[in-house]
Amino acid sequence: MGRDGVLKPMDAEQLRENAHKMVDFIADYYKKIETFPVLSQVEPGYLRDLLPHSAPDQPESLQNVLDDIQAKILPGVTHWQSPNYFAYFPSNSSVAGFLGEMLSAGINMVGFSWITSPAATELEMIVLDWLAKLLKLPDYFLSTGHGGGVIQGTASEAVLVVLLAARDKVLRRTGKDALGKLVVYCSDQTHSSLQKACQIAGIYPENCRALKTESCNDYSLSPETLEQAISNDTASGLIPLLLCATVGTTSSTAVDPLLELGKITKMKEIWLHVDAAYAGSACICPEFRHYLDGVEEADSFNMNAHKWFLTNFDCSALWVKDRSALIHSLSTNPEFLKNKASEENLVVDYKDWQIPLGRRFRSLKLWTVLRLYGLENLQSYIRNHIQLAEKFESFVAKDPRFEVN
Ligand SMILES: Cc1ncc(COP(=O)(O)O)c(C=O)c1O
Known part of the structure; x- marks a missing residue:
């Protein structure tokens, strides 16, 4: 905030302070990501009742926003980055990708x-x-x-x-x-x-x-x-x-x-x-x-x-x-x-x-x-996934209820 209480367009110190808080918030999210049900459990339209009907007239604190994310947004998130997420296709993020x-x-x-x-x-x-x-x-x-x-x-x-x-x-x-x-x-x-x-x-x-x-x-x-x-x-x-x-x-x-x-x-x-x-x-x-x-x-x-x-x-x-x-x-x-x-x-x-x-x-x-992993690490990441898929295939193949083509 400026002295007049107004958020300036881009103030480096304000960015430093708030971005640290935001990174902490995101890092904590990743720490507990496995505790969430992977598929969001909310009903259609759930958010409209939880949020005000119009944008605020006065500035709010970042903490207020983060509290709302915790209490109102995260329950409506399907956690694509959870290790328990197996829908559609892999959508793997990484620290390197995040930093970029x-x-x-x-x-x-x-x-x-x-x-x-x-x-x-x-x-x-x-x-x-x-x-x-x-x-x-x-x-x-x-x-x-x-x-x-x-x-x-x-x-x-x-x-x-x-x-x-x-x-x-x-x-x-x-x-x-x-x-x-x-x-x-x-x-x-x-x-x-x-x-x-x-x-x-x-x-x-x-x-x-x-x-x-x-x-x-x-x-x-x-x-x-x-x-x-x-x-x-x-x-x-x-x-x-x-x-x-x-x-x-x-x-x-x-x-x-x-x-x-x-x-x-x-x-x-x-x-x-x-x-x-x-x-x-x-x-x-x-x-x-x-x-x-x-x-x-x-x-x-x-x-x-x-x-x-x-x-x-x-x-x-x-x-x-x-x-x-x-x-x-x-x-x-x-x-x-x-x-x-x-x-x-x-x-x-x-x-x-x-x-x-x-x-x-x-x-x-x-x-x-590419730089923070290097080719060799990227290759072992892919190979590990393929080995895991083969292991899964071997489990399925042993189960008479399934047929592997
Ligand atoms: C083979 C293939 N082609 C195209 C797409 C579409 O991808 P996008 O969401 O990037 O448009 C997908 C997404 O699953 C895919 O698996």
């Missing part, structure tokens, strides 16, 4: 163009090059070539921007009237984010092919099924646009055979997007890297560092082979954003690689994760 997140909030810049904070753009490029190398992605995904990496908020945004890029690339060739002929392929195990992307991109619902995986007992997409669908579509005058293959599907961690699928998409000039949102992290271990064999044929590749890579939500890494396709679809150049570095084409302006204009300094948290 603090830095990002602390610096609080809005790095849409290089000039708005050069370090934000340049660190993002470097960190995504580092991660691409850990995953042994093809060199053309590196920022030194025609492609490059960008941090999106989520895998849903990643698939949307590549679908827009792929769509516009084809429509530039065929003319805009062909929109109704464009076909998108995936398997019936593909995450619903692709369907949402199709809705936004204007792909006709009848042209979204969720190909059946039932012929394969591992829930992967069979190349023959894809080939058949493509030839049926081309015979009917439709235009195959994009295949979304998954490495680690949400329901069963099925892996689509990238090598065979990639040969088909290359031959038919279809954009291949690889969604490795969840399982991609495992591919930093040499023994699991084979799941990405064939990624060399991909036009884009996505992995969520906020799933299984110890990086606090949100941080979704997307790499594209040809950044100009993205920029073609997503760039705008209003007067107020013009600057010398951009005009002279000397820099990357990430505003042209994403839907929003504003963007956070997310690379800081990925950078702190």
Whole structure:
């Protein structure tokens, strides 16, 4: 507070004092996280009765706010970071990721163009090059070539921007009237984010092919099924646009055979997007890297560092082979954003690689994760999880009530 009792916009000493209290509060939360029921037990609308109907006229103390968090907010939290949380997918945070997140909030810049904070753009490029190398992605995904990496908020945004890029690339060739002929392929195990992307991109619902995986007992997409669908579509005058293959599907961690699928998409000039949102992290271990064999044929590749890579939500890494396709679809150049570095084409302006204009300094948290853990620790973290999963599988296999496929 200032002497007049008013909270100043950003006062360093005030920050120090309050942030220490906040960190203590969060650290205590982590200490007792296992004592909470993982799934919040509240009923819909519970919070409205507990909080005032309008914002306060006068400032309140941080202690009051923390007391309310303890008494009213935490009961309504589902504890994703609890060791007892096993729903949806891992969403592992870490001290390193948290510290990076603090830095990002602390610096609080809005790095849409290089000039708005050069370090934000340049660190993002470097960190995504580092991660691409850990995953042994093809060199053309590196920022030194025609492609490059960008941090999106989520895998849903990643698939949307590549679908827009792929769509516009084809429509530039065929003319805009062909929109109704464009076909998108995936398997019936593909995450619903692709369907949402199709809705936004204007792909006709009848042209979204969720190909059946039932012929394969591992829930992967069979190349023959894809080939058949493509030839049926081309015979009917439709235009195959994009295949979304998954490495680690949400329901069963099925892996689509990238090598065979990639040969088909290359031959038919279809954009291949690889969604490795969840399982991609495992591919930093040499023994699991084979799941990405064939990624060399991909036009884009996505992995969520906020799933299984110890990086606090949100941080979704997307790499594209040809950044100009993205920029073609997503760039705008209003007067107020013009600057010398951009005009002279000397820099990357990430505003042209994403839907929003504003963007956070997310690379800081990925950078702190990579530096404070190092590759070897990250690999042992993944290996430990996989060993635990195998142990669990052995328990289930011994139980006659279950069948392990
Ligand atoms: C394979 C896969 N793709 C996409 C998504 C969507 O992720 P996001 O919430 O980052 O959009 C998920 C989330 O579970 C996923 O597992």
